[in-house]
Amino acid sequence: xxxxxxSISARVAALFxxxxxxxxxxxxxxxxVLEFRGLSTAEIGFILGVGTIARIAASPILSxxxxxxGQRRWSILIYSIxxxxxxxxxFLPGGILIASxxxxxxxxxxxxxxxxxxxxxxxxARNTGADYARMRLWGSVGFxxxxxxxxxxxxxxxxxxxxxLTIAASFATGLVxxxxxxxxxxxxxxxxxxxxxxxxxxxxxxxxxxxxxxxFQATHAAFYGFGTIYWQSIDVPKFAxxxxxxxxxxxxxxxxxxxxxxxxxxxxxxxxxxxGIASVIRWGLVPFADTLxxxxxxxxxxxxxxxxxxxxxxAILAKVVPARWSGTGQGLFTASIGIQMAAGIAVSGAxxxxxxxxxxxxxxxxxxxxxxxxxxxxPLIREKTRxxxxxxxxxxxxxxxxx
Numbered sequence: 001x002x003x004x005x006x007s008i009s010a011r012v013a014a015l016f017x018x019x020x021x022x023x024x025x026x027x028x029x030x031x032x033v034l035e036f037r038g039l040s041t042a043e044i045g046f047i048l049g050v051g052t053i054a055r056i057a058a059s060p061i062l063s064x065x066x067x068x069x070g071q072r073r074w075s076i077l078i079y080s081i082x083x084x085x086x087x088x089x090x091f092l093p094g095g096i097l098i099a100s101x102x103x104x105x106x107x108x109x110x111x112x113x114x115x116x117x118x119x120x121x122x123x124x125a126r127n128t129g130a131d132y133a134r135m136r137l138w139g140s141v142g143f144x145x146x147x148x149x150x151x152x153x154x155x156x157x158x159x160x161x162x163x164x165l166t167i168a169a170s171f172a173t174g175l176v177x178x179x180x181x182x183x184x185x186x187x188x189x190x191x192x193x194x195x196x197x198x199x200x201x202x203x204x205x206x207x208x209x210x211x212x213x214x215x216f217q218a219t220h221a222a223f224y225g226f227g228t229i230y231w232q233s234i235d236v237p238k239f240a241x242x243x244x245x246x247x248x249x250x251x252x253x254x255x256x257x258x259x260x261x262x263x264x265x266x267x268x269x270x271x272x273x274x275x276g277i278a279s280v281i282r283w284g285l286v287p288f289a290d291t292l293x294x295x296x297x298x299x300x301x302x303x304x305x306x307x308x309x310x311x312x313x314x315a316i317l318a319k320v321v322p323a324r325w326s327g328t329g330q331g332l333f334t335a336s337i338g339i340q341m342a343a344g345i346a347v348s349g350a351x352x353x354x355x356x357x358x359x360x361x362x363x364x365x366x367x368x369x370x371x372x373x374x375x376x377x378x379p380l381i382r383e384k385t386r387x388x389x390x391x392x393x394x395x396x397x398x399x400x401x402x403x
Contacts, residue, residue, distance in 0.1 A: 008181065009130040012121050015076075015176045016139035019113055022083075022169035024146025026106070029154055029162050033090065034099055036156045047100050051107035056338035062112035063119075063331030072116050072327060073177050080174035083110045084167045091163070113173065115330035122318045122326060123183060133263075133311060137256035144249050151242075199325055201332070205384065206320070209377055213316065214336030215370045216272060216309035219279045221344025222359035223286075226352050230286075231295075233356055240292055244299050251303030259311050268319070269378040271312030276371030278304035284364035287357035305367075319385040 034044045066075035086105035092098050118136075125132040146169075153161045200206040231241050262271075282301040289295045313333060321329035344366075348359035 008124055008128065009135055011176060011180050012117075012124055012130075013135045013138035015117055015173065015180070016121070016136055017142035018169050018173040018176055019117060020139035020142035021146045022110075022166050022173065024143035025150045025162055025166045025169070028147065029150040029159075030103065030166075032154055033159050033162060034103070036159050037090075037095075037099060039096060039099060043096050047096070047103050050100070051104040052338065052342060054104055055107040055111040056335050056342070058108040059111040059115060059334045059338070060328060060331035062109075063115045063327040064325075066112065066116055067119075067325050067327045070324075072120055073180060073182060076113055076116050076177040077174040079109050079113055080170045080177070083113075084170035087163060087166050087170065091160075110170075111334070112327070112331055115334050116327045117177075118314055118330045119326035120177075120180070120183065122314060122330075123323055126318065126323070131260035132314070133256040133259035136310075137253045140249055140253045140256065144246065147245075199322060200320055200384070201325070201328070205380060209316070209320075209381060210332055210336050211340075212370060212373045212377060213272075213313040213333060214340050215366065215373075216275055216279070216313065217306070217337040218340035218344045219283065219363045219367045219370065220306065221341050222283070222348040222352075222363045224341070225345040225348055226356075226359060229352075230356050230360075234290075236292070236295070244292075244295055247296050247299040248302030248306075251300045252307045255303035255307035256311075259307070263311070263315065267382070268312040268315035269374055269381055271308045271315070272374045273371055275304050275306075275309035275312065276367050276374060278308070279367030280364050280371070282364075283360045283367060286360040316381060316385070320381075320388050322388075 031044050031048065034047065035041075039047075062075075062079070066072050069075070083106050086102050086109060089098055089102035089105075121130075121132050121135050124130050124135075146165075149165060150162055153159065153165075228241055228245075231244070232238075236244075278301045282298050282305055285294075285298055289298055314330065317329045317333055318326065344363070348362065351358040351362060
């Protein structure tokens, strides 16, 4: 039995790795692909802006469709194939119209894959005892490998290979997910009478909690949007900038490696409080980091500011959202991050023009506010978690709910 569970864990890890490999190529390098096609900076910004808004809206909607049909695996397969189809449009001649359809279509159709993958992984962890964090860390590995591959191909003469690799990774995501076992659904009568009744999405308390969970990831807005530009402005060498980004991802992987043991000692709100404190320290000290050693030490905190915040948030959602609707819950979480991240980047951009340090000070303040809010909401979160666990039917499942 243990070998079977380990096999499922390995395949879920491969699912994350394939998806994030595609994402690790798309996020940093497709703006370059658009530039090589002759699009201006303004046109690229317009396409990415429209795609981001559409992606935020699409994530909970498409995730909910998968939950309602109970076909998470088939949904991920379909979304992956359609994503590959949209990216394939880059091989067609055309200007901004074809590029817009390809980019926006890909961003929309790929939006629910991570929430649905998270839902499948969390159900697997809940029902087999597998370690969610150790499965999820392979997504970070895939992202780093994609960064390295894309960096070596980021030239006009080889940009078509970036497109090909993204297509291949999308197909691989679909193939891996169909190798996973189908997750059992509860009996329809049980769903109608119990799970629909306890779904928290119609409850007022759920939405401020969701907003706070997204807020912790949004504290990275200044860094994701302007971190590289900031380092360049203080004359950090390009090779060192790449190394600093890599340090953050390595720290994230390290936390995911040991997170399973930590979760046995601490409940999810503790992870968020630690993430908040680390964020206040990290962002508050960025303007004072004047050596590569100092910068590298702050980057090590990424394991907490991102990793601990992510693990705490998904664990809370896994506890308060019924397994049948976990894809929708994760999709709403993704949308919460996206909305707040977009707002944070916009505000950081305006502040950066006047004072490059100001956006990081703002992120530190936001993190402090988020930490206080989590402390205030912790009794509510624990109460809702207890009620959700008490109301669970405890029906046996093979690896969760939803196929």
